[in-house]
Structure formats: C-alpha cells, structure tokens
Amino acid sequence: MKQKIVIIGGVAAGPKITAKLLRTKDFDCQIDLYTEENLISYSSCGLPYYIEGLIPDSNRLIVRRPEQFEEQGANIHLNKRCTKILPEEHKIIIQDTITGETQEVEYDKLAITTGARPIIPSIKGINLKNIFSIRTLQDGINIRQKMLESKKAVILGGGYIGIELLEAFHANNIFTTMIEREDHILSLLDPEISDLVKEEILAIAKDNVDIITSDAITAFEGTDKVEKVITKSGKVIETDMVIIAAGIRPNTEIAAEAGIELGVSNAIRVNNRMQTCTKDIYAAGDCTENFHLVSKNYAWIPLGSTANKEGRCAAINMAGQYDAFPGVLGSAVTRFRNLTISLTGLTETEAKKFGFDVICATMTKKDKAGYMPDAANITIKLVVDKRFKKILGAQAFGGGNADKRVNTVASAIQAEQTLDEFLHLDMTYAPPFSTAVDPLISAALIINNKIYKN
Numbered sequence: 001m002k003q004k005i006v007i008i009g010g011v012a013a014g015p016k017i018t019a020k021l022l023r024t025k026d027f028d029c030q031i032d033l034y035t036e037e038n039l040i041s042y043s044s045c046g047l048p049y050y051i052e053g054l055i056p057d058s059n060r061l062i063v064r065r066p067e068q069f070e071e072q073g074a075n076i077h078l079n080k081r082c083t084k085i086l087p088e089e090h091k092i093i094i095q096d097t098i099t100g101e102t103q104e105v106e107y108d109k110l111a112i113t114t115g116a117r118p119i120i121p122s123i124k125g126i127n128l129k130n131i132f133s134i135r136t137l138q139d140g141i142n143i144r145q146k147m148l149e150s151k152k153a154v155i156l157g158g159g160y161i162g163i164e165l166l167e168a169f170h171a172n173n174i175f176t177t178m179i180e181r182e183d184h185i186l187s188l189l190d191p192e193i194s195d196l197v198k199e200e201i202l203a204i205a206k207d208n209v210d211i212i213t214s215d216a217i218t219a220f221e222g223t224d225k226v227e228k229v230i231t232k233s234g235k236v237i238e239t240d241m242v243i244i245a246a247g248i249r250p251n252t253e254i255a256a257e258a259g260i261e262l263g264v265s266n267a268i269r270v271n272n273r274m275q276t277c278t279k280d281i282y283a284a285g286d287c288t289e290n291f292h293l294v295s296k297n298y299a300w301i302p303l304g305s306t307a308n309k310e311g312r313c314a315a316i317n318m319a320g321q322y323d324a325f326p327g328v329l330g331s332a333v334t335r336f337r338n339l340t341i342s343l344t345g346l347t348e349t350e351a352k353k354f355g356f357d358v359i360c361a362t363m364t365k366k367d368k369a370g371y372m373p374d375a376a377n378i379t380i381k382l383v384v385d386k387r388f389k390k391i392l393g394a395q396a397f398g399g400g401n402a403d404k405r406v407n408t409v410a411s412a413i414q415a416e417q418t419l420d421e422f423l424h425l426d427m428t429y430a431p432p433f434s435t436a437v438d439p440l441i442s443a444a445l446i447i448n449n450k451i452y453k454n
C-alpha cells in the first residue's frame with residue numbers, strides 16, 4: 001500500500017529526503033513537502049558569494065525547482081506553514097501563508113526539517129530600515145541590493161557568516177565595521193587562533209575593515225532608516241546598513257508543542273536513524289541536535305553538509321531500509337579573501353572542558369615548497385589526547401589549502417587513529433601542493449616529540 005510521506009521544510013534536509021525517496025526502488029509512496037517559503041532547495045551557503053557578486057544571478061543558487069520534483073512525482077506545496085503536529089492522529093495542520101486558510105494533512109511517516117532562524121537581539125532601534133538578517137535567498141537579494149547603494153556597513157557578530165559577509169562588503173569597497181561582544185571573533189576556534197585570524201584579516205583589509213571585540217551594540221539610531229550604531233563603550237559608528245549575524249536558533253516550537261523530545265539548544269533529539277522519540281516522526285538538518293564523535297556528547301552544530309547527510313539517512317529509514325548516521329565532528333571551513341579558515345573535532349578549550357588530558361602543537365609553515373612563487377603561510381593547531389594518543393581536533397588557517405589538512409585530520413579522527421598511525425600517513429607531495437613533510441605532519445611530530453621527550 002502507498003505510504004503517505006509528509007515533509008515539513010524545503011531548503012536542504014527536506015529536498016534531500018524527497019530526492020532520495022524518489023530514487024528509492026521498491027518503496028511505494030506519496031511525497032508531500034510543505035514549506036512556508038515560495039521556493040525550495042537553494043544554497044544558503046552560497047548567499048555571501050552572491051552578495052559579493054561572484055555569482056551574478058541568485059537563481060544560480062537554486063538547486064532544484066518545485067517543477068522538477070513534481071515531474072518526478074512529489075507534491076511540493078509552497079507558502080504553506082505547518083502550525084501543529086498531532087502525533088496521535090498522524091496529522092499535521094497546514095496554514096496557507098497568503099490566504100490564511102487551514103487544512104489537515106494525514107501522514108504515515110513525517111519528516112521535520114524546519115531548520116533554524118537568525119537570532120534577532122532586542123536592541124533599541126532594531127526595527128529601523130536597512131537592518132538585515134541573513135538566512136533565505138530573499139535576504140541575500142535584499143542585502144545585495146542595499147549594499148550596492150551603500151558606502152558603510154556594520155556587521156553585528158563575528159561568527160563565520162559575519163566573516164563571509166565581511167569579505168563580500170570588503171570586495172565591494174564598503175567600509176565595514178564588525179562588532180563582536182565576546183573577546184574574540186570566530187568563537188569556534190581557540191582564542192589565540194582566532195586572534196591570529198583577526199590579525200590576518202586586518203592585514204588583508206585594513207583600508208576598509210574594522211573589527212571591534214569586547215564591545216556590544218546597545219542602540220541603532222536614525223529617523224526612519226539606520227544611520228548610527230551606538231556601542232556599550234560609547235562608540236558612535238555611522239552606517240548605511242547593518243547585518244545581524246548573531247547566531248541562529250532551531251525552529252522547533254511545533255515539535256516541542258507536539259511533545260517531541262528536544263535536546264541541546266532546544267534542537268530535536270534523534271537517534272542515529274534520524275527517528276525522534278515520537279512514533280513515525282523523523283527529523284533532519286538544522287532543527288536536530290547532533291552526536292559529537294569526539295566528546296561523545298550531544299551538541300548542536302547546524303551545517304548544510306550535515307543536513308544533507310542526515311536527510312539521506314532519514315529517507316533510507318523512512319523507506320523501511322537501514323542506515324545509521326554516526327554523528328559529527330563539526331568540520332567546517334570558511335574564508336576571508338585568500339585566507340582559508342577551517343576546523344574539525346574539539347578545540348583545546350573544548351577538549352579540556354570535556355576532561356581530556358590535552359597536548360597541543362601549533363605550527364606555522366609554508367603550505368607548499370618555499371621556493372614556489374605562490375607559497376603562503378599556513379598555521380595548524382593539532383589537539384591530541386595525551387593518555388590514549390588519539391587526535392581530538394585541528395584548526396588551520398592560511399593562504400593555502402587549510403581545509404585539505406583539516407579534512408585529513410577528520411578522516412584520522414573518524415578512523416580513531418593514534419598519533420603514531422597518523423604520523424605514518426602516506427600523504428601526497430609535490431612542490432606546488434605541499435612540503436616534503438606536510439605542515440600537518442610537522443605539527444603531529446612536535447606533539448610526538450613532546451610526549452616522548454625527543
């Protein structure tokens with residue numbers, strides 16, 4: 001008998017579930033995807049590069065259009081918000097965001113992929129015009145439009161999205177001030193690493209970028225549109241626009257109201273098959289919490305890469321087959337111009353918090369043979385557990401392929417390699433790509449020497 005599969009949310013995880021189910025043989029189902037937006041399946045990750053102008057047309061960020069799914073047999077319902085989940089009755093309530101009309105929809109299996117939304121701090125003047133947050137394709141279009149007629153901008157928040165927008169504005173010659181209330185930008189990194197990254201960014205962009213840390217915005221001022229930003233320390237910064245990049249929170253209110261268990265950061269708790277604690281309800285993507293493979297604790301690390309993997313896993317299990325998603329390392333990469341910043345696993349700060357006996361090494365070296373014309377510095381910090389000699393995490397930044405090194409560490413962590421095994425990795429080398437002893441192995445050797453007091 002045809003199974004009724006209903007999916008709520010249509011950016012990354014929802015379309016991934018749809019696509020995988022459509023490809024699944026021997027599973028007879030009717031797929032209905034509901035989204036409150038007027039489009040589906042686009043790359044939020046590409047928004048900063050669209051704003052920058054590297055991608056001339058926002059349509060290029062659309063991965064699949066509703067018609068493509070419909071041609072394959074899925075039903076895509078745009079402008080439809082799910083307002084309630086009724087697990088006992090296997091029903092959800094949908095409201096049309098244009099007409100306000102509501103309808104009941106039955107499901108055999110439900111997938112919640114409602115993602116997350118930006119945190120908007122309650123700061124005086126927050127509702128003035130030209131203050132933007134960034135999440136949807138339309139947000140990206142609005143920001144680019146305003147940026148093109150601006151000379152000055154302020155970014156609230158020094159996370160990776162803030163950094164990517166800083167690049168976009170810098171490239172468009174907009175004088176931009178980033179304001180981070182914590183002592184360091186990029187709080188995902190260890191403090192001394194994020195300070196080095198900040199120095200590098202300022203060295204690249206000192207003419208039109210300012211980064212203020214340990215200071216918070218207390219008010220936005222202007223008659224109708226934002227004209228000034230006031231900070232706690234008394235700074236008054238004139239601006240044409242403001243981007244709020246103060247983090248996100250999961251869209252899990254309807255799940256919580258339905259009694260579906262939440263976990264860390266109010267994200268939905270799922271097992272490794274993406275099942276929630278409620279029968280026949282699955283969840284995937286930014287609305288779910290993650291199992292961290294190093295700390296062995298739950299964490300909330302919302303990323304597009306994870307949303308896609310979880311979506312695939314959810315679809316396989318919803319189709320009655322078996323797949324298990326082991327968890328995450330929080331591997332991530334971003335950039336500011338030609339500076340790549342990447343990390344995986346635990347930082348030293350986090351590792352100590354989880355009680356590991358930590359030993360670290362930070363190594364700065366050329367990313368390729370020093371005589372190559374484009375050789376650039378790369379800095380790698382490796383975090384190792386002294387007791388079991390297991391690699392816990394890595395952070396890297398530099399002009400070269402920092403992410404290549406971090407991805408190598410991610411593989412080593414997931415393979416549970418010891419430092420000894422890691423040191424003997426047979427990695428590639430030729431002068432345009434690396435040094436004979438890769439900077440990553442150099443960092444590992446320093447730790448090895450520290451442990452064995454060589």
Ligand SMILES: Cc1cc2nc3c(=O)[nH]c(=O)nc-3n(C[C@H](O)[C@H](O)[C@H](O)COP(=O)(O)OP(=O)(O)OC[C@H]3O[C@@H](n4cnc5c(N)ncnc54)[C@H](O)[C@@H]3O)c2cc1C
Binds near residue numbers: 037080251284286287
């Ligand atoms: C600027 C930016 C850059 C990023 N860069 C990267 C990157 O480089 N790498 C990376 O891995 N990740 C990146 N991310 C994160 C990545 O975009 C997200 O992890 C990914 O979009 C999560 O997908 P999702 O489907 O789980 O949720 P979302 O993308 O949040 O989509 C959820 C959808 O569900 C809809 N919805 C919510 N509630 C309801 C409801 N009740 N009824 C109907 N519909 C509902 C929402 O409107 C939304 O359309 C970036 C994000 C942004 C904003």
